[in-house]
Amino acid sequence: MIKKYLTTLVGTAAVSLTSLTIQAEPDSSSTATPEKTASAAKDDWQPLYRGKLDDFRIYFRGQGYIDDVHSQDVFVAEPKQIHVRKGTNGLIVTKVPHSYYHVKVDYRWGAKGGSMNAGLMTHVDLDSKCVKDNRPQSIEINMKADAPGSIWLASKLGPFGSTFIEKGTKNYLPEAQGGIARDASPFRNRTILARYPDAKPNSNPHGEWNTLEAIVHGSESVEIIHNGHTVNLVTKLLAPKAGSKKPGLPLVEGGIGLQSEGQEIFYRNFVIKKLKP
Numbered sequence: 001m002i003k004k005y006l007t008t009l010v011g012t013a014a015v016s017l018t019s020l021t022i023q024a025e026p027d028s029s030s031t032a033t034p035e036k037t038a039s040a041a042k043d044d045w046q047p048l049y050r051g052k053l054d055d056f057r058i059y060f061r062g063q064g065y066i067d068d069v070h071s072q073d074v075f076v077a078e079p080k081q082i083h084v085r086k087g088t089n090g091l092i093v094t095k096v097p098h099s100y101y102h103v104k105v106d107y108r109w110g111a112k113g114g115s116m117n118a119g120l121m122t123h124v125d126l127d128s129k130c131v132k133d134n135r136p137q138s139i140e141i142n143m144k145a146d147a148p149g150s151i152w153l154a155s156k157l158g159p160f161g162s163t164f165i166e167k168g169t170k171n172y173l174p175e176a177q178g179g180i181a182r183d184a185s186p187f188r189n190r191t192i193l194a195r196y197p198d199a200k201p202n203s204n205p206h207g208e209w210n211t212l213e214a215i216v217h218g219s220e221s222v223e224i225i226h227n228g229h230t231v232n233l234v235t236k237l238l239a240p241k242a243g244s245k246k247p248g249l250p251l252v253e254g255g256i257g258l259q260s261e262g263q264e265i266f267y268r269n270f271v272i273k274k275l276k277p
Helices: 002-041
Strands: 056-060 064-066 075-078 079-083 090-094 102-109 118-124 139-142 151-155 159-163 181-185 210-217 221-226 230-241 246-248 256-261 266-273
Touching: 064 090, 079 256, 090 118, 102 118, 102 256, 139 221, 139 230, 256 266
Parallel strands: none
Antiparallel strands: 056 064, 056 090, 075 079, 079 266, 090 256, 102 210, 102 266, 118 139, 118 256, 139 151, 159 181, 159 230, 210 221, 221 230, 230 246
């Protein structure tokens, strides 16, 4: 009788221990879940524009940069967008440099008139105190309706770069499709025109939103995507040697900016995702 009772007691204890073990597993699992979530969060898109201009500095043609972004009325902060009014040519740029990242911005033209020109800027020299051609050293990725995604290297400021083009043109053409190597320079050949999926600019009708993206890997490459299609590429970015027209050290980072070139334009969803080197 005693033996039977002990056997029953031991069996009950074993079941209880098993139950405790099973109950402990969800605790271990729930501890791992936040770690995965936190890791994934690092790869999320983050806003560059948060409804105000305090995270930026502004350059105006011939004026250098102004720290007080509230002392001008060309770049106007609105709750969900930056409204660029007609007026002075300039550039709004992040106060901190970025190196490996994917940046996106939606843009929409306002009132028609003039050249309807603006751009997304990468590798902006944040140490520059003066402006030539309304920008410091930088890469301009154009938004013109007839040339979206085309690249202009800042005149006489750089950087230098390399790409592949269709023979006899300035149009980007991947090497795999027969493109020939071409060196781009801020002193000559500073333009790399975009190539579109249907051989014509893939801009949406006036007044509708377009999306321009740049995937930047330091000095290695800048890939341009316009309305979902890769349309341009520049690689091997080098800053000019001081006082020289020759390339120098790799240009690995810079500010990210948006242009005003005298025409009304709206910017929204200005976001960034950090990439690993």
